[in-house]
Amino acid sequence: MILMDEEGRKIHASCVKKWFPKFKRYLKEDSSIYVKKPNVAPNTSKFKFAHPESKLNFYHDTIVKDCENFSGSAHGFHFVDFNTIVSNNILESNSFDIIGHIFEYGHMDTSEQDKSKHKMLLHLQDIEDTKLKITLWGHNAYYMHDFLANNNSLAPVVVIVQFARVKFINGRPFSSTYLDVSRVFINNDIDEITIYKNKLVSENGQQLSSSGIKMIASKQDTEHDDFLKNHLFSNIEDLFEPLEEKTVIIVGTVKGIRQNIRWYYLACSNCKKSAKEKESSTDKVDGSHEVAEIVTYECANLKCKNIKISVIPRFKISLRVQDNTGTLTLTLFDQEAKKLFKYTAKELYDKNKKLGNNLELYLMELKVVLDRKLAIKIDITRYNVDNKSNLYGISRLTENADINDELEKNNLTPQPANSDSFLIGSSDVGSHDTKVLKTGENLTPCARDKSTATSPIKFISTPIELKRNLATCIDIDEMENLSTSKYPRLSPPDEQPTPLLVPKKEK
Numbered sequence: 001m002i003l004m005d006e007e008g009r010k011i012h013a014s015c016v017k018k019w020f021p022k023f024k025r026y027l028k029e030d031s032s033i034y035v036k037k038p039n040v041a042p043n044t045s046k047f048k049f050a051h052p053e054s055k056l057n058f059y060h061d062t063i064v065k066d067c068e069n070f071s072g073s074a075h076g077f078h079f080v081d082f083n084t085i086v087s088n089n090i091l092e093s094n095s096f097d098i099i100g101h102i103f104e105y106g107h108m109d110t111s112e113q114d115k116s117k118h119k120m121l122l123h124l125q126d127i128e129d130t131k132l133k134i135t136l137w138g139h140n141a142y143y144m145h146d147f148l149a150n151n152n153s154l155a156p157v158v159v160i161v162q163f164a165r166v167k168f169i170n171g172r173p174f175s176s177t178y179l180d181v182s183r184v185f186i187n188n189d190i191d192e193i194t195i196y197k198n199k200l201v202s203e204n205g206q207q208l209s210s211s212g213i214k215m216i217a218s219k220q221d222t223e224h225d226d227f228l229k230n231h232l233f234s235n236i237e238d239l240f241e242p243l244e245e246k247t248v249i250i251v252g253t254v255k256g257i258r259q260n261i262r263w264y265y266l267a268c269s270n271c272k273k274s275a276k277e278k279e280s281s282t283d284k285v286d287g288s289h290e291v292a293e294i295v296t297y298e299c300a301n302l303k304c305k306n307i308k309i310s311v312i313p314r315f316k317i318s319l320r321v322q323d324n325t326g327t328l329t330l331t332l333f334d335q336e337a338k339k340l341f342k343y344t345a346k347e348l349y350d351k352n353k354k355l356g357n358n359l360e361l362y363l364m365e366l367k368v369v370l371d372r373k374l375a376i377k378i379d380i381t382r383y384n385v386d387n388k389s390n391l392y393g394i395s396r397l398t399e400n401a402d403i404n405d406e407l408e409k410n411n412l413t414p415q416p417a418n419s420d421s422f423l424i425g426s427s428d429v430g431s432h433d434t435k436v437l438k439t440g441e442n443l444t445p446c447a448r449d450k451s452t453a454t455s456p457i458k459f460i461s462t463p464i465e466l467k468r469n470l471a472t473c474i475d476i477d478e479m480e481n482l483s484t485s486k487y488p489r490l491s492p493p494d495e496q497p498t499p500l501l502v503p504k505k506e507k
Helices: 020-026 082-086 138-150 191-204 223-228 345-354 364-369 382-386 401-410 463-473 476-481
Strands: 002-004 010-015 033-036 039-042 054-058 063-066 096-105 119-125 131-137 158-169 172-176 183-186 246-257 264-268 275-283 291-299 311-323 326-333 373-380 392-398 422-426 434-438 458-460
Touching: 020 063, 082 096, 082 131, 082 172, 096 131, 096 138, 096 191, 119 138, 131 138, 131 158, 138 183, 158 191, 223 373, 223 392, 223 401, 246 364, 246 401, 264 275, 264 291, 264 345, 311 345, 311 364, 373 401
Parallel strands: 010 054, 131 172, 326 392
Antiparallel strands: 002 010, 033 063, 039 054, 096 119, 096 158, 119 131, 158 172, 158 183, 246 311, 246 373, 264 311, 275 291, 311 326, 373 392, 422 434, 422 458
């Protein structure tokens, strides 16, 4: 919790689960309390909401009582003007409060399954007409979304964000709410908002209307439209030899990560393109006439040729993705990788570098992506078509179960009404030969009676289904690398598949 005294000074306080029941009935937002005998400890948090040096801990001998005559400020806002933030004159490690009115807002981004990661972008403007972008997360985003959807008043929409944070990326500020700590006030009947509105009217000479607020033009379609309406569905087997430029959607499960390819690249801080290490030398400044080696980086982008750059690790992971028709290698880049991993590439890089781990090797933290079912958007480019290349990047992905289920339901291969049926399995007990037979065609009792069969038998409706079923047992894309057996057969589900030989020309 964050406590504030009557003079507006704030301090971080906490209580361990063991002692929390003792204090629970007193600890409510905006309530006032007396606290006696708290423990004072150093504030070691990297991100601070209040007093930078100290924090309070409630223990078994701490006494908490209700206070009925608190005379301090109700909220204790300490506003930072927008110009201080956009000019990089604020620390990333400290929270701050801001007040401004909305002039643009974005759509709710619900691409993540976790509602706490749903977000909404606001463009705010202050009395001096300085503009600031801020992202609201989780419940604060939904609070704003519901307000804007239902508010038709003539008053301007004034917003206070308390305990906000900022990160500077390439010198640009990115402000946001922070977890559940930040508080958002929208046109509340409080002194700070009333005073701001009066200033706004006097500065502009007239009342501003909320109808003047614009919605930010979305650069990206909604997740639902992008995956279910805008693009054609494709099976993986149809991507092996691309014939035309287009964008397609597939549904597949991540079955592996290429371990012989580096999982990250060093990105230029200016344009995010790949940068390479470049060694140079200079004379030491100590007058020893010795030469010092300096490591600098050079961006592959010609636009950055004469610009001094730094580098930051970004994800570039080769995933093996499988559906019921085959397996394909797809490259997962930083923007979409953030949806699957708890770490950023930089955090993972720094952590393993500090531990002395080999950064060229496959990291165990990457295993969390295995066996996850994804809907994936793929752009087939002119390069793919001209070079018959099936090396694709992942343009967008989602784990949304509703989208995945609808894609699969709407794109199942239909079964012809009068099609032949086939059996896959051994035709005789003890036989190692795998045969494919039309139903009723010279079947032995073993093949007809599933209860007495000693090898797996599965009914397949069409030749296409046969091919797809085989693809679930063997990785067609890697077939030339598999060893072959004299008596190939399909393996039961609980065994490792035995490689089957399929001539390359039939592949």
